[in-house]
Amino acid sequence: MKITNHTHLLTQIKTVGLVCKPNDTTLMPYVEEIKSALQLQGVALLIEQTSAQMLGYKGVSFEQMCEESDFLISLGGDGSLIALCRKSFAYHKPVLGIYAGQLGFLTDIQTDEIRQFIEELFLGHYRIDIRMMLEISLHVKGKIEKIVAFNDIVLSRSKISHMSTIKAYVDGKLFNSYYGDGLIVSTPTGSTAYNLSAGGPVVYPLTEALILTPICPHSLSQRPLVLPVDFEISFESDGDTVIVIDGQDTYNMNEIERVCVRSAKEGARLIHSLDRDYFDVLKKKLHWGHV
Ligand SMILES: NC(=O)c1ccc[n+]([C@@H]2O[C@H](COP(=O)([O-])OP(=O)(O)OC[C@H]3O[C@@H](n4cnc5c(N)ncnc54)[C@H](O)[C@@H]3O)[C@@H](O)[C@H]2O)c1
Ligand SMILES: Nc1ncnc2c1ncn2[C@@H]1O[C@H](COP(=O)(O)OP(=O)(O)OP(=O)(O)O)[C@@H](O)[C@H]1O
Numbered sequence: 240m241k242i243t244n245h246t247h248l249l250t251q252i253k254t255v256g257l258v259c260k261p262n263d264t265t266l267m268p269y270v271e272e273i274k275s276a277l278q279l280q281g282v283a284l285l286i287e288q289t290s291a292q293m294l295g296y297k298g299v300s301f302e303q304m305c306e307e308s309d310f311l312i313s314l315g316g317d318g319s320l321i322a323l324c325r326k327s328f329a330y331h332k333p334v335l336g337i338y339a340g341q342l343g344f345l346t347d348i349q350t351d352e353i354r355q356f357i358e359e360l361f362l363g364h365y366r367i368d369i370r371m372m373l374e375i376s377l378h379v380k381g382k383i384e385k386i387v388a389f390n391d392i393v394l395s396r397s398k399i400s401h402m403s404t405i406k407a408y409v410d411g412k413l414f415n416s417y418y419g420d421g422l423i424v425s426t427p428t429g430s431t432a433y434n435l436s437a438g439g440p441v442v443y444p445l446t447e448a449l450i451l452t453p454i455c456p457h458s459l460s461q462r463p464l465v466l467p468v469d470f471e472i473s474f475e476s477d478g479d480t481v482i483v484i485d486g487q488d489t490y491n492m493n494e495i496e497r498v499c500v501r502s503a504k505e506g507a508r509l510i511h512s513l514d515r516d517y518f519d520v521l522k523k524k525l526h527w528g529h530v
Contacts, residue, residue, distance in 0.1 A: 246367045246508055249309055249333065252360075254283045256308035256332070258301075258323050259290035260315025266339055267294050269314055269350045273337070276357040290314075305330035310510060316340015321389045321485050324372070324507040328387045333367050335360075335510040344431060344524045347515045356512060364513055369506040370428045371447055371468065377482075377490060378497040386484055387503055390429030393483040394474055394498070395421035395454065397491065402457060403480045408473045409466075419456035421480070424449060424472065424500050431525060433486075439463040441527075444517065447502065471501040 255277055259266045274284050285308055291298025305311070310333040313320040320336040327334065336346030337353060348356050359365065373388040396403035396419075405417040425434040427442040430450055435441060439452030440463055447468035453461045466472065478493040492498075521527035 246333075246369055248363055248365070248367065252280070252282055252309045254285060254308050256285045256287065256304035256311040257290065258287045258304075258311065258313055258315075258319065259293065260319040260339060261289065262293065263315070263339070264293060266314055269337065269339060269353060270294060270296070272350070272353045273312060273314070273357070276354045280357070280361045301326065305332060308332060310335060312337060313346065314339055315346075316343060317345045318486070320345050322487060324370075324389045324509075325387055325485065325487070328372070328503075328505070328507070331505060331508070333508040333510050342524060344520060345428070345509070347511055347520070352512075359512070360510070366511050366513055367508050368445060368511055370444055370509055371426050371506050372503040373424065373426055373449075374501050374503040375484065376499040377495050378499070379494050380496075386488065388429075388484045389426065389507060390432045390485050391423050391425040391434060392498070392500060393421060393423050393433060393454075393486075394476060394480055394492075395483060397479050397481045401479050403476060405480065406475045407451070408475075409470055411473070415461075417453050417456060417461065418458060419461070420454040422474070423452045423454060425452065426450070429485075431521070434463075435525070437463075440465065441521070449500070449502065468502045471499055473497050473499040 277284050285304045286296050286298050287301050287304050288298030305327050312335045313323040314337045324334055337348045338346035339350055375386045375392055377384040394405050402418050403421055405422050407415045423434050423437055427446040428444045430442040434452050437452045437454045439450055449466045452463040475497055476492050480492040482490045
């Protein structure tokens with residue numbers, strides 16, 4: 240399936256949803272800023288109940304927020320944005336990341352830009368990028384559990400003292416066996432996360448590809464691999480391997496016979512400022528090109 244890289248702008252915005260980084264009460268002034276900037280536009284703000292409870296507001300369920308909102312805001316770091324994109328995947332709502340974290344590679348709007356960006360958004364001065372996501376199928380005792388990933392799925396050794404062995408297949412045909420600390424399957428957006436630390440390539444986030452990068456492979460011949468977006472890759476490993484999705488969900492391979500990874504039919508829709516330039520972000524946040 241062809242996934243386009245940009246999507247149409249929102250036509251009419253009446254309601255916006257908000258989720259905050261957990262356990263951070265310092266976010267209160269920014270929530271007030273978002274609320275009043277939206278009020279000026281005649282737009283209602285729905286705050287998800289866990290975030291609302293943390294800050295003393297009246298909240299709504301996550302599902303109600305997703306159903307009733309025209310777009311969603313994540314107020315926090317990259318992890319909060321990733322969690323929101325994953326949890327709201329089925330609702331196909333655009334997501335705006337407002338940066339209140341440590342690195343903020345994905346969340347490009349700073350807290351001191353909230354008012355100005357919201358004004359610009361209502362003038363149509365923004366873009367929505369479609370970021371490829373992964374659909375992961377875990378095969379357990381004849382049943383299939385499906386999960387989505389925004390950055391990556393990591394198959395990692397579970398014991399510090401042992402290597403893991405991972406067999407990798409394309410369309411059922413074995414194409415490699417990885418021996419070492421594990422393997423990362425990353426989206427282009429996730430290429431600047433764990434994949435980068437493991438020596439994988441930086442891949443422009445609107446590219447469509449599957450990136451496979453071994454972690455500390457015990458071999459002179461294992462290299463990162465970039466595969467076409469329409470490949471379905473599957474993996475088998477032993478009980479000494481764990482699976483980690485976006486650093487947020489963990490499964491033990493003990494109970495899993497096979498893991499299949501493919502591009503999800505829908506991508507995440509990220510709202511960005513028109514000024515955002517990927518290479519500027521690489522330079523500013525990851526010191527790209529610095530000597
Ligand atoms: N050794 C490593 O580099 C390592 C180890 C474990 C997990 N991770 C990454 O952490 C990600 C989860 O992020 P988190 O913020 O929830 O966890 P986290 O709080 O543990 O932080 C991971 C760091 O990676 C940054 N990050 C996350 N996604 C990024 C992206 N697409 N591009 C550039 N930087 C990014 C975050 O801002 C944060 O500084 C996982 O998907 C995985 O890729 C990296
Ligand atoms: N809704 C959520 N559900 C579960 N975990 C979450 C959620 N939001 C954030 N987290 C986790 O909480 C941790 C901190 O959140 P977040 O990444 O947003 O802030 P940060 O670490 O300060 O910023 P950054 O990731 O930009 O450095 C991360 O490990 C993230 O995965």
